[in-house]
Amino acid sequence: SQTIHQWPATLVQPVGSPLSLECTVEGTSNPNLYWYRQAAGRGLQLLFYSVGIGQISSEVPQNLSASRPQDRQFILSSKKLLLSDSGFYLCAWSAPGASHLEQYFGPGTRLTVT
Amino acid sequence: GQNIDQPTEMTATEGAIVQINCTYQTSGFNGLFWYQQHAGEAPTFLSYNVLDGLEEKGRFSSFLSRSKGYSYLLLKELQMKDSASYLCAVRDSNYQLIWGAGTKLIIKP
Numbered sequence: 001s002q003t004i005h006q007w008p009a010t011l012v013q014p015v016g017s018p019l020s021l022e023c024t025v026e027g028t029s030n031p032n033l034y035w036y037r038q039a040a041g042r043g044l045q046l047l048f049y050s051v052g053i054g055q056i057s058s059e060v061p062q063n064l065s066a067s068r069p070q071d072r073q074f075i076l077s078s079k080k081l082l083l084s085d086s087g088f089y090l091c092a093w094s095a096p097g098a099s100h101l102e103q104y105f106g107p108g109t110r111l112t113v114t
Numbered sequence: 115g116q117n118i119d120q121p122t123e124m125t126a127t128e129g130a131i132v133q134i135n136c137t138y139q140t141s142g143f144n145g146l147f148w149y150q151q152h153a154g155e156a157p158t159f160l161s162y163n164v165l166d167g168l169e170e171k172g173r174f175s176s177f178l179s180r181s182k183g184y185s186y187l188l189l190k191e192l193q194m195k196d197s198a199s200y201l202c203a204v205r206d207s208n209y210q211l212i213w214g215a216g217t218k219l220i221i222k223p
Contacts, residue, residue, distance in 0.1 A: 041122075043213040043215040044157070046210065090156055105156035107156055108156050
């Protein structure tokens with residue numbers, strides 16, 4: 001069966017510090033991978049998605065970046081965090097191909113920028 | 115622009131039935147999803163509708179009307195563990211999911 005891991009679970013970082021969140025998927029090959037952010041009381045905002053190694057599409061221009069160095073690894077980074085980067089970050093995967101159905105989410109990382 | 119509308123919050127009684135509505139305006143339509151999200155946790159998949167009509171899955175049912183841009187999630191025999199946020203999401207013509215802000219459902223004994 002497929003599983004998705006994210007770490008860390010919680011993170012408190014000062015403004016201006018760097019960020020690296022990691023997501024890995026097990027039990028599937030060539031998944032579509034997604035990074036979302038969810039602000040308190042808000043819907044999910046798609047940040048990045050990837051259909052393959054080294055293929056990243058950015059949905060929202062900001063100070064975040066994503067990389068996919070391996071088939072089942074997706075990393076979200078920032079060189080300098082802003083207060084507005086606080087939120088609940090979710091990684092998700094779906095089966096490969098345009099006809100993929102539901103997305104499966106990791107446990108999330110709660111980021112607080114102070 | 116693309117828009118998904120859901121009520122912000124609803125309250126219901128344990129054992130009762132509740133209907134959570136979702137209306138959408140998107141660039142194309144390739145299916146509608148309902149997810150459940152307990153506080154502090156990740157969303158989990160509940161249902162998927164791509165054709166008009168009702169899809170039943172145990173205590174949960176989901177309805178879709180594409181001509182009206184409307185869906186609802188029906189929860190029967192409510193249990194305390196059903197207290198959660200329910201997220202409506204529509205897949206647009208680019209196969210990207212557009213998410214609503216979610217409906218927080220509060221179940222009272």
